[in-house]
Amino acid sequence: MKYYIGVDLGGTNTKIGILDENGEILIKETIKTFSEKGMETTLNRIWGTIEKLMDQKEIGKENMCGIGIGIPGPVINEEIVAFFANFDWEVNINISELMGKISGIPTKLENDVNMIAVGESKFGAGKGSTSSITVALGTGVGGGIVVNSKLISGMNGAGGEIGHIKLVEDGKLCGCGQRGCFEAYASATGVIREAKSRLAVNKNNLLYKSLDGNLEKLEAKDVFDCAKAGDGFSMEIVNYVGNYLGMGIGNLLNVINPEVIILSGGVALAGEILLDVVKDKLKKYAMPVTLNKLEIKLGELGNDAGIKGGIVLFL
Numbered sequence: 001m002k003y004y005i006g007v008d009l010g011g012t013n014t015k016i017g018i019l020d021e022n023g024e025i026l027i028k029e030t031i032k033t034f035s036e037k038g039m040e041t042t043l044n045r046i047w048g049t050i051e052k053l054m055d056q057k058e059i060g061k062e063n064m065c066g067i068g069i070g071i072p073g074p075v076i077n078e079e080i081v082a083f084f085a086n087f088d089w090e091v092n093i094n095i096s097e098l099m100g101k102i103s104g105i106p107t108k109l110e111n112d113v114n115m116i117a118v119g120e121s122k123f124g125a126g127k128g129s130t131s132s133i134t135v136a137l138g139t140g141v142g143g144g145i146v147v148n149s150k151l152i153s154g155m156n157g158a159g160g161e162i163g164h165i166k167l168v169e170d171g172k173l174c175g176c177g178q179r180g181c182f183e184a185y186a187s188a189t190g191v192i193r194e195a196k197s198r199l200a201v202n203k204n205n206l207l208y209k210s211l212d213g214n215l216e217k218l219e220a221k222d223v224f225d226c227a228k229a230g231d232g233f234s235m236e237i238v239n240y241v242g243n244y245l246g247m248g249i250g251n252l253l254n255v256i257n258p259e260v261i262i263l264s265g266g267v268a269l270a271g272e273i274l275l276d277v278v279k280d281k282l283k284k285y286a287m288p289v290t291l292n293k294l295e296i297k298l299g300e301l302g303n304d305a306g307i308k309g310g311i312v313l314f315l
């Protein structure tokens with residue numbers, strides 16, 4: 001039996017798992033990342049946890065065929081990180097080589113959302129497909145595009161950064177510094193921003209009541225929950241966000257024409273109420289031919305998607 005290791009390196013927590021050759025997670029553990037201690041220390045701590053997990057499952061190093069690490073930033077050629085989204089680490093270091101030296105096991109890197117995308121495409125909601133787009137709707141909007149079973153990483157590792165396609169000329173300011181990005185409208189942050197600006201002028205609704213007027217407590221989930229409970233004010237926000245989601249996804253369909261769209265991340269947990277709006281809006285933004293046989297599904301692997309993506313880099 002061959003075994004692989006999937007590592008999902010996050011700003012706060014790092015998830016580490018050992019997979020068999022069928023992509024089943026045999027054992028996993030989450031550790032604090034403590035990125036401020038530096039790159040090498042962090043990689044050594046990750047390797048220490050891997051060794052411990054290998055011991056617990058009585059798997060020898062000679063049966064370990066690869067370590068796949070998901071990194072928050074664009075990854076070039078599965079080895080170099082162009083920049084880190086939230087770490088103060090030196091760039092242009094060959095992390096694959098460094099981790100290979102520490103562990104003695106071949107190591108490949110990929111952008112963290114791309115790892116989720118290949119995990120879902122191979123073992124989750126996209127299983128059996130050869131083309132899929134994963135849209136990760138969290139604090140931001142991330143994405144991963146698989147075409148002919150190959151991930152689109154691009155020359156500089158920025159392939160699949162769907163959160164920054166422009167939906168509105170000179171629109172809302174985005175975290176990337178530009179305006180009108182998909183992410184500024186369809187992320188959890190975008191939902192909260194839109195809801196707060198509407199609540200400032202309209203307080204006669206269930207959403208405001210459910211917060212007891214404390215707008216600081218507001219989460220995207222509150223908006224969806226109130227919409228499900230029949231609050232017209234919240235449903236208007238769902239329609240507003242769903243429209244931009246439909247526009248962004250419609251643009252992607254027109255370029256890639258995938259078999260499956262996989263929605264993952266916190267905003268996707270809104271479920272049918274948002275999905276129904278998106279499906280309806282897609283008729284307006286996507287060429288009809290791209291909707292023929294298209295499946296739109298929620299991600300199936302949850303927090304395990306990134307770990308499972310680790311093995312896909314070696315298949």
Ligand SMILES: [Zn+2]
Nearest residue numbers: 164174176181
């Ligand atoms: Zn942007």
